Amino acid sequence: MNLQGKKLLILGATANEIPVVQRAQSMGVYVIVTDYNLDHRLSPAKDVADECWDVSWSDMDALEQLCIGNGVNGVTAGFSEFRVDCTIELTARLGLPCYVTKDQLAVTRDKALFKAECKKYGIPVIHDYASIDEVDHFPVIVKPVDRAGSIGVGIAWTEDELQAVYDQAMEKSIVKQVVIEDYITRATEMDVHYAICNGEICLLCTDDIIAAANNQADGKVVQSVWLYPCRHEEQFLKDVDPAMRAMIRGLGIKNGTIFFSGFVNKEGDFSFFECGFRLWGEQEFEFDFRKGLMNYLDIYISHALTGDTSGVRLNPAGNIKLKGAAINFYVKGGTIASIKGLDDIAQMEDCTLALQDSYIGQACDGSKAILVKSALVGFANECSQALEKDVQEAYEKYVVHDETGEDMVYDRIARGTVANWWL
Structure with a gap:
């Protein structure tokens, strides 16, 4: 795969885009990023x-002219369906390749369309309600059909809370539609990640999500840790994986990555509520590569x-x-005065990722359901005890303080969780 000297435009310049920039540069690609932020602290890529x-x-006219004038050879985006949508339009204008179609994006970004597609292929989904008037069981979770990353998501534990949560989700929805579902409390949230290369489907990984201990009390939706693999992975492969592969093929997906998010209970029963046909925030590409798969x-x-993706190689x-x-590492409300330890974490033998996602002087709103993420770090080891040690060492090393010297990290999972997770 000789990409030397080609020019790639990435729509977006957040911290999430940094690994994409660096990976492309390692292949000899000249990388351009774009957004309207003049403050590079907001757009560190x-x-x-x-x-x-x-x-x-989203400025298609300006970007079209810039791409033509600068000889851009390709355009990509991830982490946001809105940026992916813009990629579809811009590549169409320029006559450049695009991995996704509008129809594919519609099914994978709209939670209602997604659930209908799941039912078509026999993928289990969470029970939902057509309107707030139909809700007869609590708690419920209310989400915009067209937003990701927990934007606009709220949980109603009582009938008195439902209207406010509904209004919040509706306000964040671009198309003014929401999904109301049972909020699953006696199960573990989990994800499934697939890669598709020239029509060949590869299961990259599964994970279990450890939520912050105070989420319910604080009204948060903070995911503190992802653990790979999901401890019910064998059951998933038997019960759900064939249907998901059929759905991917049925959507006509030939290239890209797709994730499915859901829940699994102690009996190994699965139910899913959303997916995304794009790059995702977990950024576990190095972990997958170390397992012997592709980056x-x-x-x-x-x-x-x-x-074409025929040049994408597995790690032998x-x-x-x-x-x-x-x-x-999500942080509580306040202004970040100091950040320490990420460089030390990056030097740890098992470290697969150390990504800074905040800056000194950043004002953080602690009142919202979605908190500011300060950093994301990842580790890989065959031994769960070694992973436990890595996690605890990272908790010791990474320190974020506010202007009064108070610790800003919102949650650290209980000691022993990782060591005992797969027992």
Whole structure:
């Protein structure tokens, strides 16, 4: 796969885009990022890319002219359905490859369309309600049909709370539609990640999600840690994986990555509520590669620049037995005065990712359901005890203080959780 000297435009310049920029640069690609932020603290990928444009990723007319004038060979985006939508339009204008169609994006971004598609293929989904008047069981979770990353999501534990939560979700929805579902409390939230290369479907990983201990009391939806694999992975492979592969094929997906989010109870019963046909926030590409799979970022880079993914390679030296842990460092309300420890974490032997997602002087709103993420770090090891040690060491090393010297990290999972997770 010779991409030397080709020019790639990435729509977006957040911290999430930094690994994509660096991966493309390692292949000899000249990388451009774009958004309207002039403050590079808000768009740190601008300091990593070879070139940056201060143009909104939604300004199609301006970007079209810039791409033509600068000889851009490919365009890609991830982490947001809105940016992916813009990628579809911009690549169509420029006659460049795009991994996704509008119809595919519609099914995978709209939670109602997604659930209908799941039912078509026999994928179990969470019970929902057509309106707030039909809700006869609590708690329920209310979500905009067209937003991701927990934007607009709220939980109503009583009938008195329902209207406010409903209004919040409706206000955040672009198309003014919401989904009301039973809020699952006696199960573990989990994800499934697939990569598709030239029509070949590969299961990258499954994970279990450890939620913050005070989520319910504080009205938060904070995911503190992802653990790989899901401890019910064998049951998933038997009961659900064939249906998901059928759905991927039925949607006509040939290239890209897709994730499914759901719940699994102690009996191994699954139910799913959303998916995304794009890059995701977990950023476990290095973990997947160490397992012997591909670095899935290569799919997006290669397809954007060539329209083909046949050059994407697996890692022949991988260890499929690896387990993984990814820590989200969310912070409480206040102004960040100091951040320490991320460079030390990056030097740890098992570290697969150390990504800064905040900056000194950042004002953080602690009242919202979604808190500010300060950093994301990941680890891989075959031994759960070693992973436990990695997680605890990371908790000791990574320190965020506010202006009064108070610890800002919102949650750290209980000691022993990782060591005992797969027992």
